[in-house]
Amino acid sequence: MYTQALDLPENAPVKAVSGVIDDPARLARFDKTMEDDGRIEPQDWMPEAYRKTLVRQISQHAHSEIVGMLPEGNWISRAPSLKRKAILLAKVQDEGGHGLYLYSAAETLGTSRDQMVDALHSGRAKYSSIFNYPTLTWADVGVIGWLVDGAAIMNQIPLCRCSYGPYARAMIRICKEESFHQRQGYENLLTMMRGTPAQQAMVQDAVNRWWWPVLAMFGPPDADSPNSAQGIRWGIKRISNDELRQRFVDATVPQAQVLGVSLPDPDLRWNEEHQQHNYGAIDWDEFWATVNGNGPCNKERLATRVKAHAQGQWVRDAALAHAEKQRQRAMKEAA
Numbered sequence: 001m002y003t004q005a006l007d008l009p010e011n012a013p014v015k016a017v018s019g020v021i022d023d024p025a026r027l028a029r030f031d032k033t034m035e036d037d038g039r040i041e042p043q044d045w046m047p048e049a050y051r052k053t054l055v056r057q058i059s060q061h062a063h064s065e066i067v068g069m070l071p072e073g074n075w076i077s078r079a080p081s082l083k084r085k086a087i088l089l090a091k092v093q094d095e096g097g098h099g100l101y102l103y104s105a106a107e108t109l110g111t112s113r114d115q116m117v118d119a120l121h122s123g124r125a126k127y128s129s130i131f132n133y134p135t136l137t138w139a140d141v142g143v144i145g146w147l148v149d150g151a152a153i154m155n156q157i158p159l160c161r162c163s164y165g166p167y168a169r170a171m172i173r174i175c176k177e178e179s180f181h182q183r184q185g186y187e188n189l190l191t192m193m194r195g196t197p198a199q200q201a202m203v204q205d206a207v208n209r210w211w212w213p214v215l216a217m218f219g220p221p222d223a224d225s226p227n228s229a230q231g232i233r234w235g236i237k238r239i240s241n242d243e244l245r246q247r248f249v250d251a252t253v254p255q256a257q258v259l260g261v262s263l264p265d266p267d268l269r270w271n272e273e274h275q276q277h278n279y280g281a282i283d284w285d286e287f288w289a290t291v292n293g294n295g296p297c298n299k300e301r302l303a304t305r306v307k308a309h310a311q312g313q314w315v316r317d318a319a320l321a322h323a324e325k326q327r328q329r330a331m332k333e334a335a
């Protein structure tokens with residue numbers, strides 16, 4: 001997963017790097033590449049602010065992928081059938097893979113994985129606010145696939161054309177896998193909606209709880225999103241938060257009708273004049289409270305992540321020891 005809300009300011013905001021003056025000739029070449037909608041690769045010169053913006057966005061994205069494994073991971077041991085367990089295992093594993101591609105892409109900008117993981121674990125780095133909501137029933141697993149991964153796709157397809165090559169290439173593969181995530185979620189919900197009244201009520205309850213946080217995933221309204229214009233100029237962001245949110249609403253309403261669930265918004269209606277749906281006001285206070293660490297599960301998610309990292313120390317130690325052994329063997333053979 002996930003998203004535009006990925007370019008939120010960190011606790012320590014990114015500023016222009018003091019003392020570093022971008023060389024005018026190189027800056028002009030960079031600007032021309034941007035104008036021509038070209039690509040920047042790791043070995044190319046880039047302005048420090050572009051590099052920092054990308055590190056912030058790609059690392060937030062990577063963190064979101066691996067924190068996003070947690071709410072659904074909670075249900076692997078309780079999946080209702082072997083088939084659902086296999087699907088969910090594959091999906092959660094995909095998210096771990098997305099985190100790996102993205103950490104690797106961010107590393108090409110000169111920031112180490114250790115630095116990024118440390119920023120996440122110490123609470124300095126952000127991840128998508130959506131993963132701070134609890135998964136109370138099995139229907140939440142379906143709704144996350146349908147709505148959360150669905151919103152992620154809407155956000156991420158334009159990133160396949162991002163001006164930074166390694167990020168764009170990582171996104172192509174990620175988007176293919178996200179499409180599977182969205183479909184498995186929707187199919188899970190369709191099956192439940194053909195089931196008992198209790199199962200149908202479970203789906204409706206999950207939709208009611210996730211709908212508004214999912215709309216907030218697209219990030220603050222364009223008017224309150226000062227980083228967006230620069231992101232668009234740099235070819236990092238292609239489509240505005242509000243436009244993506246609108247596309248998501250328009251795509252999702254007919255899917256909800258097929259499913260037979262209602263969306264919890266009394267103001268949601270088709271606007272004939274604009275050929276799109278009107279929708280109600282999003283609670284931005286709740287969004288910012290969650291982003292700033294006070295959502296329902298922020299502390300639990302971070303604690304689980306830190307614990308998993310600590311418990312995996314022996315794996316990293318063993319991998320390093322093995323690599324060292326291989327290196328020594330290779331040296332001996334070469335001698």
Ligand SMILES: [Fe+2]
Pocket residue numbers: 001095149152177178181
């Ligand atoms: Fe996903």
Ligand SMILES: [Fe+2]
Pocket residue numbers: 001002065094095098174178
């Ligand atoms: Fe993902």
